[in-house]
Amino acid sequence: MNITRNNYSQYTNMIQQMFGNKGKSNDPLAQCDYGNFALRFKPVDISFSKPNWDNIMTKRDKPAMSEKEFEEAIKDLARKEFATGKRDDKAYRELCMRHGETVSPDRKAIYNASMKKTGGKMNAACMFWDSKGNKTLSYNPESRNWKAISTDAEFARAKEFTSIYNNELARLKNEYRETAKGRTSYNKIKQDITADSTKKIDYSI
Secondary structure, X not given: OOOOOOOHHHHHHHHHHHOOOOOOOOOHHHHOOOOOHHHOOOEEOOOOOOOOOOXXXXXXXXXXXXXXXXXHHHHHHHHHHHHHOOOOHHHHHHHHHHHHHHHOOOHHHHHHHHHHHOOOOEEOOOEXXXXXXXXXXXXXXXXXXXXXXXXXXXXXXXXXXHXXXXXXXXXXXXXHOHHHOOOOOHHHHHHHHHHHHHHOOOOOO
């Protein structure tokens, strides 16, 4: 079952019935109300794993690379995948995260600020908001997973990433044909790019 703001009470009742605790209103899970803004600083005694910030998008001290470097890295990923004929999901996900974090809210700071107010305990809403009341981060007590709630800026940034990636794949398919995918070496692709850039240099005075 996916936990939502509307079915959280139903979910907790179901869990209580499964374990024969239907009447225990002091059950910490029963005190939670997923996504209830009013409960954002109410502490509850449920166990939870701390967020792994290596896997959660958040504002960093500085971007992983410049915009020009990001664009080249995205294109290079497409070239490597075209050469191998295989999708590298791990590399794609990690690069997409680093690219998107340039516009991410500081979820780590928001989390830490909330933890100070709850004494290090999970809040009864199992969700974290920024100072403007925007949802930024949530915790699912069923799966014990954290989820970054994407902002409009992050969605736009992800579209930009996908556009660069898809355009480079389309260029490669146009230049080498679809049948060359997985049969064209990465070194050849790089050599051809270097050759093309050399041709474009205007030596006229």
